[in-house]
Amino acid sequence: MTINTNNDRREMLRVTGASLAAAGLAAANLLQPKEAEAARVKAPHWVMIMDLRRCTGCRACTVACKSEYNVPLGAFKTVIKQVVTGKYPDTRRSFIPRRCNHCEGTEKVGRITVPPCVKACPEYPKDRRIFVTAEGKKIRYRGGATYKRPDGLILIDNDACTGCGKCIDACPYGARTYNKRKMSGKDKSKNAIVKCTSCVHRLDQGVTPACVNTCAPGARIFGDLNDPGSDVAKLAKEFGLLENREKTTMKPDFKTMPNIFYIDPDGVLADYSYNDKDKLIEYRDIVE
Amino acid sequence: MEKTDSNVAGIYGLLATFFAREIDLKQLEMLRNPEFRDLLETLGVNLGDDFFKRDATLLLEDLAVEFATLFIGPGNFISPHESVHRPRDDGDYGKLWGADTVAVKKFIEATGLAYRPEFGGMPDHIAAEFEFVQKIEERMETARSDGDQDLAENLKSIKNRFLTEHLLAWGPGLMDKIMTNATLPFYREIAALAKNFLQQEGELIQQQAVK
Numbered sequence: 001m002t003i004n005t006n007n008d009r010r011e012m013l014r015v016t017g018a019s020l021a022a023a024g025l026a027a028a029n030l031l032q033p034k035e036a037e038a039a040r041v042k043a044p045h046w047v048m049i050m051d052l053r054r055c056t057g058c059r060a061c062t063v064a065c066k067s068e069y070n071v072p073l074g075a076f077k078t079v080i081k082q083v084v085t086g087k088y089p090d091t092r093r094s095f096i097p098r099r100c101n102h103c104e105g106t107e108k109v110g111r112i113t114v115p116p117c118v119k120a121c122p123e124y125p126k127d128r129r130i131f132v133t134a135e136g137k138k139i140r141y142r143g144g145a146t147y148k149r150p151d152g153l154i155l156i157d158n159d160a161c162t163g164c165g166k167c168i169d170a171c172p173y174g175a176r177t178y179n180k181r182k183m184s185g186k187d188k189s190k191n192a193i194v195k196c197t198s199c200v201h202r203l204d205q206g207v208t209p210a211c212v213n214t215c216a217p218g219a220r221i222f223g224d225l226n227d228p229g230s231d232v233a234k235l236a237k238e239f240g241l242l243e244n245r246e247k248t249t250m251k252p253d254f255k256t257m258p259n260i261f262y263i264d265p266d267g268v269l270a271d272y273s274y275n276d277k278d279k280l281i282e283y284r285d286i287v288e
Numbered sequence: 289m290e291k292t293d294s295n296v297a298g299i300y301g302l303l304a305t306f307f308a309r310e311i312d313l314k315q316l317e318m319l320r321n322p323e324f325r326d327l328l329e330t331l332g333v334n335l336g337d338d339f340f341k342r343d344a345t346l347l348l349e350d351l352a353v354e355f356a357t358l359f360i361g362p363g364n365f366i367s368p369h370e371s372v373h374r375p376r377d378d379g380d381y382g383k384l385w386g387a388d389t390v391a392v393k394k395f396i397e398a399t400g401l402a403y404r405p406e407f408g409g410m411p412d413h414i415a416a417e418f419e420f421v422q423k424i425e426e427r428m429e430t431a432r433s434d435g436d437q438d439l440a441e442n443l444k445s446i447k448n449r450f451l452t453e454h455l456l457a458w459g460p461g462l463m464d465k466i467m468t469n470a471t472l473p474f475y476r477e478i479a480a481l482a483k484n485f486l487q488q489e490g491e492l493i494q495q496q497a498v499k
Binding site: 025026027028029030031032033034205206207213231 | 297298299300301302304305307308309315318319324385389390393394396397400401402403404405407409413415416418419420422423
């Protein structure tokens with residue numbers, strides 16, 4: 001092996017440099033200037049896009065979520081549902097990733113539009129909170145046992161929760177359930193509620209959710225819809241995700257305005273259905 | 289005060305290019321032309337006769353296999369990410385997406401740069417860190433030629449902070465591991481160049497601190 005003994009920095013630099021860059025030998029191109037962002041005086045609008053063309057049903061997202069949160073056996077915050085379409089011999093199996101939709105909602109509590117789970121919560125609205133945007137603008141909002149943050153995330157504050165379960169009943173997707181390992185903050189005789197938080201602890205550190213980070217085929221795309229340069233904004237525009245909610249979101253009849261969109265060119269979502277009484281069973285990830 | 293030299297950016301860029309992905313035919317042809325061969329020798333990089341004489345297709349294949357063996361896997365590979373190599377005071381060590389990953393991502397994005405969507409590595413990939421310093425150096429050069437000394441000094445302090453907090457804290461150690469594991473001269477020599485260069489950058493920062 002040759003040992004680099006050239007310690008004469010001036011000599012090293014005299015002969016290199018500009019020629020390297022000019023020749024294209026010094027352009028890894030991993031970074032780029034940030035595009036002029038949308039005025040971040042607004043809170044971000046977090047959305048996730050599930051690209052059904054890409055999902056291979058590998059369950060890496062399910063496992064990443066479980067390891068991130070130590071989700072107990074038998075419980076899931078995100079699942080992959082398998083849908084078989086067509087008739088023998090012309091059949092096809094498709095995969096539909098599911099998690100809490102962090103719905104925009106259409107019902108009002110005061111001046112805030114909230115989804116059914118928040119509307120149903122007897123412990124909402126409670127304490128006054130402040131959300132600070134990247135630009136430092138402060139947005140006031142109300143906390144509660146389950147509440148909506150200005151960036152669209154639907155979160156749970158267990159200290160304020162009585163474990164009444166009304167939010168579980170209200171959610172048409174079965175995305176909420178009882179946490180058998182944890183008791184609610186206000187009533188120690190009842191279990192706490194568990195659901196996907198969209199990895200808020202990671203988002204607040206500028207890191208994508210665990211399921212997105214681990215998705216090898218890139219079937220989960222996450223970002224800020226208020227940022228026109230974001231991947232989600234571009235995809236939403238390209239596939240008309242916002243305009244065609246009846247085809248791009250789960251159970252559009254409930255008018256919850258989900259923030260999880262599906263790129264679904266084969267119309268698989270239309271073939272996926274479950275009865276309301278089975279919604280919790282539906283939220284179990286069982287590989288068939 | 290040391291004058292900024294765009295050549296510094298060039299070397300950072302070269303290192304970023306080689307650690308970002310395996311080299312391609314165009315890069316190989318450039319490296320093989322006499323001008324670059326002399327340049328590499330001046331840098332103390334001896335790639336061996338094989339590198340310049342062997343059939344390009346076969347050599348590129350071997351270099352791609354070496355790159356994958358060293359940095360991608362399967363088996364025992366050297367993850368080129370800071371959080372895997374750098375023990376922290378809080379005991380966080382050996383994980384992907386560790387606290388240092390977030391720190392690097394925030395540092396880089398705070399300067400107005402963003403990761404390209406097609407970049408599949410973690411934010412604290414060695415190539416991303418090299419490229420970040422390259423871009424700061426280039427911007428510093430522009431500021432100096434524009435006569436904006438305040439901005440140049442500010443950028444210099446950003447570069448020194450990033451080197452001290454991140455690249456110098458784990459880069460030389462990573463290069464040692466690459467030199468130990470490399471089976472072909474190319475990555476062994478590039479790692480040696482990187483380590484040597486980083487050490488010089490560290491010495492320069494210390495000298496500036498004494499002044």
